[in-house]
Amino acid sequence: MPGHGTRDTGHALLEVKGLRVAVAGNEILKGVDLAIREGEVHAIMGPNGSGKSTLAQVLAGHPAYTVLAGSAKYEGKGLLSMKPEERARAGVFLAFQYPVEIRGITNSYFLRSALNALRRERGEPELDPIDFLQVLEQKLKAIGWDDSMMNRPVNEGFSGGEKKRNEILQLAVLEPRLAILDETDSGLDIDALKTVAHAVNQLRGPKRSFLIVTHYQRLLNHITPDVVHVLADGRIVKSGGPELAHELEAKGYDWLRDAAMVS
């Protein structure tokens, strides 16, 4: 990988091979190969409808997606046979393109339930509301929030930008090993985009990997990826360094889509 030769021998955190996935009877992913090593940031770009969210959702274990063929290994273990909650407890996190409302459950109660589920898995004691508030306080600062958003029901009445920040807050609190961000940049104004990017950059580290799904290159101006992949028509048609994102910005996707059709 360009500029990251030292990591070439690093441990693969996620290894996807020949992944074919259908939803509602339509094959969307038609053989995806992808390897992400510890500490790497990969970006997946591609036109609308190319299957980016499908890949993200299937890695998180959404039951609506049917795996037709292929495998996904996470920390060397088969990811696709794990329940969504088992994946989360093992350190996989998906920031949703469309975060979901949960009526009647406050954001803080939700987040504490999630964190405690992870802590139980790790054999750590659960946090009571007071201890949790302390954990939360620092994380809130990172995304520029006070705790007023925490007493509202999860995502209910949140603006698009607030929902996206809320995903990043969850990411910061749950501290996953593999964070998948699905279009976290869409619908954000430039300030919010910078806040989100800053929060993600702070979370970058040798043990944590990112898969950043985006339609545009602008988020990648703030988060420099190690590898950029282009997904078109259910396949990764090109991979390269950060410069590939700029190339896509200049040329659009059509030349790649045509390439995918031909192959």
Next chain:
Amino acid sequence: MAHVEQLVGSYRAWAANGASGAPSWLKDLREGGIARFHDLGFPNMKQEAWRFTSVAPIAEGSFELAQPPARTPKLDDIRPFLLFETGYRLVFLDGFFQPSLSTPFFDDIQSLAHVVAHRQDLVRQHLGTYAATQDRPFSALNTAFVHEGAFVHVPAKATIAEPIQLLFLASGAKQVVSHPRNLVVIEREARASIVETYASLGQGPYWTNSVTEVVVGEGARVDYHRVQRESERAYHVATTQTHQGRDSTVHLHTVAFGAALARHDIGAVMAGPGGTLILNGLYLLAGQQHADHHTTIDHAADHCESHEYFNGVLDEKSRGVFTGRIIVRPGAQKTDSKQTNNNLLLSTDAHADSQPQLEIYADDVKCTHGSTVGPLDPRALFYLRSRGVGEAEARRLMTYGFAAEILGRMDVAALRAELDRIVRDRLAA
């Protein structure tokens, strides 16, 4: 029909003996009630207001008029149903006032039977003025047996800081009927919070037929909470009728957990301009329980605001019925009315009927309504699981959230905590 005759017979016997000492206006009120009930008989499912609810178990059952209980419960017996041991409270057993368990306040927070003698003018002015009986057989029947219940009077500009507890217990030992009749008068600019609870010490079948009238004066505010946690074999029929003056505020919260068959008619008349009403209800049912809430918000004056939220959580073979009628009278301009009814079906055998009925006769108004019936949102379920919460816990959490949404609107922290505990217990079972 036999049972109607039986009830009329028991009324005659009661009126001739136990109730013969009443003032003549009260006797007239009762006579009017029994005559009306005799005319109407029990409702049947051909009637629009009773389309989804059969009262056959009541109409065909045999319920004797409750007698004064042989023994007074101890404070320990009723403690599980009390939110506070301080403050004012009125406790009734099978409809009979229990002075040794109650903490009344002169003639302002008292048993109705007592104040009928001592504050005749006030009682006479209000009693039976708000709760309709024309097409309401149960309300008419209650009016026939008007005798005992809670009386709360808050004088103008007074504030009662601690919530007043009205506790109606059934001994649950015999198949009896009681007709509690409550009158709450909040004078102008006064303020009070009330918790009315129906519960049972025993498990047997019995029938409660209650009527509560709440009058709220100009600029006054009442937070009224009603908790129905009767025995699971009980029949519970109730009317709550509020009447609001200018610039007054009513927050009416109602929670139904109990009874085999429950029907609650809630009526709210916004009689003066500038009134605010929050009608906030929850029903949480399982087994074969059936609960029917019939609400009518009557915007009779302009510039009033009403917000109605009802959530139902229905498990096993239970059934929830919600009818939300909103009337905006001619001239009730600038009415702002919002209604939602959401039903969560936790089993494929559970059932919910939800029907909004909007009758709008003014043009410059804002009225919205929405209702949902369905299982837990699979997207939210996946969202929770993707955060590490196990499937069973995620379902419990979401179900709890459905209830918590309603409980969260209540201002009395002790009540919220107690209801929260009941909901969690039920969901854990």
